[in-house]
Amino acid sequence: MHIAIAGNIGSGKTTLTRLLSKHFGWKAHYEDVDTNPYLNSFYEDMQRWSFNLQVYFLNSRFRQVIKIRQSGKTVIQDRTIYEDAYIFAPNLHSMNLMSTRDFENYSSLFELMSSFIQPPDLLIYLRSSVPNLVNQIQKRGREYEESIRLDYLKLLNERYEGWISKYESGKLLIIDVDDIDFESVPEDLGMVIEKINAEIHGLF
Numbered sequence: 001m002h003i004a005i006a007g008n009i010g011s012g013k014t015t016l017t018r019l020l021s022k023h024f025g026w027k028a029h030y031e032d033v034d035t036n037p038y039l040n041s042f043y044e045d046m047q048r049w050s051f052n053l054q055v056y057f058l059n060s061r062f063r064q065v066i067k068i069r070q071s072g073k074t075v076i077q078d079r080t081i082y083e084d085a086y087i088f089a090p091n092l093h094s095m096n097l098m099s100t101r102d103f104e105n106y107s108s109l110f111e112l113m114s115s116f117i118q119p120p121d122l123l124i125y126l127r128s129s130v131p132n133l134v135n136q137i138q139k140r141g142r143e144y145e146e147s148i149r150l151d152y153l154k155l156l157n158e159r160y161e162g163w164i165s166k167y168e169s170g171k172l173l174i175i176d177v178d179d180i181d182f183e184s185v186p187e188d189l190g191m192v193i194e195k196i197n198a199e200i201h202g203l204f
Contacts, residue, residue, distance in 0.1 A: 001074040001200075002065075002118070006083055006164075007126030007177075008156050009148065010136035015183050016126065016192070017078040023193060029068060029077045032060045043145070050092045051102040057084045058110060065117045080120065082169075085110040087159040095155070119169035122199050127164075128177045130154050173199050 003026070005013045014030060021028035033039060038056050042049040061081040068075040085107070093103040128136075130153050137145050164174065173195055180188040 001122075002068050002077065002120045003074070003122045003124065003196075003200075004077040004080045004120035005124045005126065006080050006160070008128060008133055008153065008160055009145070010133040010140075010153075011126040011128040012136065012177055012182070013078050013126060016124070017076050019182060019189055020193070020196070021076050023189075024074070024076075026074045026076045027071070029064050029075055031079045032057075036060075043148075046092065046097045050098040051106065054084055054089045054092070054098070054106055055109070057088075058106070058113065062113045062117065069118065077120070080123070081110075081114065081117070082119075082163070083160075085114070086163045087156060091152075091155050091159055095152075122171045122173060122196070123167065123169075124173045124175060124196070125160070125164050125167075126175055126177045127160075128157075130157060132178045133157075171199055171202070 003020075005017055007013050017028050017030065020026065036053075036056060038049055038053040042053040058081065061079070061084065064077060065081060068077065089098065089103060089106050089110075092098040093100065098106075130150060133153050134150070137148065164172070175192060175195070180191070182189040182192050
């Protein structure tokens with residue numbers, strides 16, 4: 001079974017992936033941020049590096065999904081291949097940070113790759129307001145994220161909502177994360193686990 005967590009930068013995907021992996025004994029697949037050779041360059045000069053970064057993520061996530069399906073295990077994935085294609089790349093294009101030529105090339109690559117993979121059995125979307133995202137980003141203090149602009153997060157949030165409102169590729173669970181703290185409050189994590197259990201039992 002393939003479970004994936006989607007959500008904006010700072011919504012808590014990695015934390016929830018870790019906690020659920022531990023609770024259910026699922027194998028966790030994390031986003032490739034530490035070894036990504038383009039991330040720092042991208043935040044320094046988005047226009048120059050946007051296409052390279054998006055292609056790197058696309059390749060990395062495509063390989064992840066293939067591995068997940070081949071493993072025969074239950075895997076929980078931090079961020080999906082769809083978020084790059086439906087949220088991050090179009091957003092960069094609309095902000096004139098990726099040329100139309102690059103965006104069309106990228107979209108055509110994604111279309112081809114997505115025809116070879118299955119969507120997750122369950123998609124968990126972490127919905128968050130921009131102030132909450134900013135708070136979480138500041139708390140974790142990743143140096144390259146310090147330059148993220150508020151309008152960038154806001155645009156991403158709007159695209160997430162647009163994508164989720166039309167999502168029909170599989171089961172979807174939406175969790176509002178503004179008023180919960182699943183990392184520090186066991187009851188909040190328990191509530192999330194209960195909701196996931198209900199969805200998973202509906203999968204069989």
